[in-house]
Amino acid sequence: EAQVTQNPRYLITVTGKKLTVTCSQNMNHEYMSWYRQDPGLGLRQIYYSMNVEVTDKGDVPEGYKVSRKEKRNFPLILESPSPNQTSLYFCASSSTTEQPTDTKYFGPGTRLTVL
Amino acid sequence: GQQVMQIPQYQHVQEGEDFTTYCNSSTTLSNIQWYKQRPGGHPVFLIQLVKSGEVKKQKRLTFQFGEAKKNSSLHITATQTTDVGTYFCAGITWGYGNKLVFGAGTILRVKS
Numbered sequence: 001e002a003q004v005t006q007n008p009r010y011l012i013t014v015t016g017k018k019l020t021v022t023c024s025q026n027m028n029h030e031y032m033s034w035y036r037q038d039p040g041l042g043l044r045q046i047y048y049s050m051n052v053e054v055t056d057k058g059d060v061p062e063g064y065k066v067s068r069k070e071k072r073n074f075p076l077i078l079e080s081p082s083p084n085q086t087s088l089y090f091c092a093s094s095s096t097t098e099q100p101t102d103t104k105y106f107g108p109g110t111r112l113t114v115l
Numbered sequence: 116g117q118q119v120m121q122i123p124q125y126q127h128v129q130e131g132e133d134f135t136t137y138c139n140s141s142t143t144l145s146n147i148q149w150y151k152q153r154p155g156g157h158p159v160f161l162i163q164l165v166k167s168g169e170v171k172k173q174k175r176l177t178f179q180f181g182e183a184k185k186n187s188s189l190h191i192t193a194t195q196t197t198d199v200g201t202y203f204c205a206g207i208t209w210g211y212g213n214k215l216v217f218g219a220g221t222i223l224r225v226k227s
Binding site: 033035040041042043044045048058059090092104105106107108109 | 116121124156157158159160203205214215216217218219220
């Protein structure tokens, strides 16, 4: 089954404690991205990756890091989480490089709370 | 920066009534996508519009892309309880980092 998986689904942590949210897709997609969703703000892109070893900033990259060492995985790293990073996070992937923003598959989401 | 505004923020309709959500972009878009997110779920891709003036239909859903490629709409005819959720538009403008910019979404509630 074609899918995007994220782990963990829920996480409560404290300020400053480094964490990683994993994202994996089994569709051999080149394009992957991370979004955060906050009430009234829709989805805002954090980082995206056009292919292995190619990443770029989205609209709200501050406080986040990503890496793309393998095609299927695109982890999101919070080196020193702060309460304003409390949010619902979605990973997404798409199938083409001709239109890399054909974002069609979203993961189930990770609800992060930073105390 | 590039912005996509979506209205209304919230709509509560009686089952069987029609529903429309509108998106307006501050820049001319290359394409626009629509997503649906059920309560507690993740966004699910509905459709992509690319051409100026394009109209596409999916059963009771009609999607339009404006002639100037700066606005779009989603119309649902005769809503059903299964239509409940948040509808997002998302626009892309080549040259703006190829980023997909989402509207804030319209929350649809349907009374049966």
